[in-house]
Amino acid sequence: MKVVREVKVKNVLGLHIRPATSIVRLLQVSKSSVHFTYKKVNINARSIMSILMLVAKKNSKIIITVEGADAIQTMDQLMCAFENRFGEDK
Amino acid sequence: MEAEKILTGVSISKGIAIGNAVCSKKKCEKELVNIPTEEIHNEIKRFRSALEKSKKDLQRLREKSISNGEIDIAEILDSHLEILQDPFLTEMVESKIKLSKQNIETVFQVIIQEYKKHFSKDPIFKERVTDFLGLSTRIVSYLQPIKSKKIVFSKDSIFVAEEIMPVDIMENQKKYIHALISQEGGKTSHSAIIARSRGIPYVADIDVRLLENCQKVVVDGNCGIVVINPSDKTIEKYNSLQKELEEKYKKLQKKISYKNCSQNNINVYANINEPYDIEKFSQQDIDGIGLFRSEYLLIGKNDFLKEEEQVNIYLKIAEKIKDKPFVIRLFDLGGDKIFKLVDDCFSSPNPSLGVMGIRFLLKHQEILRGQIRAIIRANVYNNIRMLVPLVTDIEEILELKQIITEERENLINRGFSISNKILLGCMIEVPSSAILCDIFVKEVDFLSIGTNDLSQYLLAADRNNIEVRHLYSSCHMAVLRLIGSVIKEGIKAKKEVIICGELASDPRLVQLFLELGATSLSVSCLDIHMIKDIADKVFLKPRKS
Numbered sequence: 279m280k281v282v283r284e285v286k287v288k289n290v291l292g293l294h295i296r297p298a299t300s301i302v303r304l305l306q307v308s309k310s311s312v313h314f315t316y317k318k319v320n321i322n323a324r325s326i327m328s329i330l331m332l333v334a335k336k337n338s339k340i341i342i343t344v345e346g347a348d349a350i351q352t353m354d355q356l357m358c359a360f361e362n363r364f365g366e367d368k
Numbered sequence: 369m370e371a372e373k374i375l376t377g378v379s380i381s382k383g384i385a386i387g388n389a390v391c392s393k394k395k396c397e398k399e400l401v402n403i404p405t406e407e408i409h410n411e412i413k414r415f416r417s418a419l420e421k422s423k424k425d426l427q428r429l430r431e432k433s434i435s436n437g438e439i440d441i442a443e444i445l446d447s448h449l450e451i452l453q454d455p456f457l458t459e460m461v462e463s464k465i466k467l468s469k470q471n472i473e474t475v476f477q478v479i480i481q482e483y484k485k486h487f488s489k490d491p492i493f494k495e496r497v498t499d500f501l502g503l504s505t506r507i508v509s510y511l512q513p514i515k516s517k518k519i520v521f522s523k524d525s526i527f528v529a530e531e532i533m534p535v536d537i538m539e540n541q542k543k544y545i546h547a548l549i550s551q552e553g554g555k556t557s558h559s560a561i562i563a564r565s566r567g568i569p570y571v572a573d574i575d576v577r578l579l580e581n582c583q584k585v586v587v588d589g590n591c592g593i594v595v596i597n598p599s600d601k602t603i604e605k606y607n608s609l610q611k612e613l614e615e616k617y618k619k620l621q622k623k624i625s626y627k628n629c630s631q632n633n634i635n636v637y638a639n640i641n642e643p644y645d646i647e648k649f650s651q652q653d654i655d656g657i658g659l660f661r662s663e664y665l666l667i668g669k670n671d672f673l674k675e676e677e678q679v680n681i682y683l684k685i686a687e688k689i690k691d692k693p694f695v696i697r698l699f700d701l702g703g704d705k706i707f708k709l710v711d712d713c714f715s716s717p718n719p720s721l722g723v724m725g726i727r728f729l730l731k732h733q734e735i736l737r738g739q740i741r742a743i744i745r746a747n748v749y750n751n752i753r754m755l756v757p758l759v760t761d762i763e764e765i766l767e768l769k770q771i772i773t774e775e776r777e778n779l780i781n782r783g784f785s786i787s788n789k790i791l792l793g794c795m796i797e798v799p800s801s802a803i804l805c806d807i808f809v810k811e812v813d814f815l816s817i818g819t820n821d822l823s824q825y826l827l828a829a830d831r832n833n834i835e836v837r838h839l840y841s842s843c844h845m846a847v848l849r850l851i852g853s854v855i856k857e858g859i860k861a862k863k864e865v866i867i868c869g870e871l872a873s874d875p876r877l878v879q880l881f882l883e884l885g886a887t888s889l890s891v892s893c894l895d896i897h898m899i900k901d902i903a904d905k906v907f908l909k910p911r912k913s
Contacts, residue, residue, distance in 0.1 A: 294493065296443070296447065298447075298450075299447040299450050303450070322455075324456075325457065326447070326450045327454050327456055327457050327483075328454075330487075331483075331486060333490050333493050335490070
């Protein structure tokens with residue numbers, strides 16, 4: 279199962295260290311492979327340093343590709359986390 | 369003995385400290401160290417074991433932070449732990465060791481340089497490299513058989529480094545590190561947050577090379593100044609200043625009997641300059657917006673905002689915080705706030721004593737009336753309050769109230785249904801209104817003490833003038849006593865008094881303000897967590913007296 283979605287970064291400071299930590303933690307229970315693509319760079323979303331290396335600021339659009347048994351659930355959780363700004367600010 | 373030298377930097381964390389400079393060793397630009405192929409396996413083993421030790425270290429620190437109630441710090445450590453466990457990073461290090469046949473220290477240096485280059489384009493991300501740098505130092509330190517690299521701190525050390533890593537502060541107790549000096553570093557870095565919450569004076573933007581060979585240093589975090597090779601006279605001056613401050617706090621606290629405050633009855637509001645700022649914190653964290661500096665809406669604009677535009681802006685913010693108060697300060701123009709729009713009005717030789725605040729607005733009533741109408745119309749959720757800047761005379765309030773009544777009727781005549789009454793507040797930021805606050809408080813619904821301007825006008829000291837800045841920033845007794853009397857009048861009249869300005873976010877003063885009876889502090893977004901945390905702790909430990 280493969281799911282691809284585009285998501286917008288809503289956090290004011292972009293995908294900085296705290297959201298990146300949340301992403302990595304969230305994926306610890308997922309069984310799927312997860313990749314982010316931003317500005318033609320493709321990275322493994324399980325790597326906090328790779329996420330930081332994207333230097334994705336607020337309003338950047340990131341393409342998320344999830345592949346694996348629990349792809350849909352994983353994607354839902356990710357979308358929800360992005361939407362809620364990783365619980366950071368509203 | 370070398371001559372005394374004063375270096376001006378940026379204040380990151382307040383306070384004064386005198387001590388001995390301890391410079392972190394220069395980042396050792398070691399030569400590249402190649403290793404033979406048969407050693408690669410051992411080198412990787414060495415790396416993994418250092419990684420494990422570092423992890424345990426961080427976990428220990430994290431637990432300590434949690435048990436100390438330092439949640440902010442624990443969160444930072446959580447991120448650091450994730451970095452250490454990053455499979456990409458460990459893979460990269462290991463493959464680099466294999467490919468380049470170089471030792472870990474060398475590989476790390478290369479990787480750090482790469483990260484630095486990558487993040488340097490963005491100021492916020494750049495600060496995160498510091499975190500990584502700290503981690504790599506930790507890992508590398510475990511690679512050494514003897515920990516010779518650790519810097520030894522004595523009782524009155526002042527830590528000097530090109531960059532201060534969060535771990536540098538976290539691991540050393542305050543009794544060892546008296547102050548921090550760095551070349552790089554901003555107010556929002558993790559190190560800055562930790563320094564402020566621990567009350568360690570910190571000045572950045574200092575050329576640290578100048579400190580390499582000096583011993584005695586004075587760090588004045590209030591003014592953002594570092595004095596190297598201070599003369600006896602300077603040391604004496606700062607010693608007595610420090611003592612004076614400490615005694616002041618003690619005395620004041622002794623004098624004031626502890627009020628029966630139950631936990632959480634303190635409001636910590638946020639100051640915002642632009643609507644965008646509201647995104648910087650989560651709603652649960654604040655009790656409202658204590659100061660919206662509406663004049664910031666005008667920066668870069670060629671025209672004053674139309675009534676409609678203002679309604680939209682105010683309404684959006686009010687909607688976001690709904691049941692919490694949203695204090696809009698009327699356009700505060702003049703003094704040091706010179707905008708393109710009104711440039712011509714401030715050609716007077718002494719703008720800080722000229723036409724500004726409410727004086728300006730009463731002179732330019734079309735601007736004032738437009739803003740008042742916008743605020744009344746935006747008050748759909750009944751949470752907006754209006755705050756009047758730089759009031760010196762009660763007549764100004766009375767005139768304003770008349771205008772508000774007129775504009776209200778004006779709107780009703782225009783067909784708007786307006787039922788909600790807007791609470792009106794008066795800024796107490798010049799000595800006259802502070803002294804007469806018992807009269808002012810009767811005419812308004814709340815008071816807001818602007819400690820920056822109040823200090824400036826009370827002490828006749830310009831906060832931007834280095835020569836007199838020490839007066840401005842040393843929490844002069846006159847300022848504190850006056851603040852105390854305003855709070856008292858507020859309590860008497862059963863009206864809220866909000867403390868704004870820099871003193872409100874001074875961690876050393878929170879307890880004092882609370883004991884004086886303050887119930888509301890309005891602080892910058894950066895300091896909300898810290899102030900809330902301190903306020904809670906104060907309340908948990910009621911003093912016997």
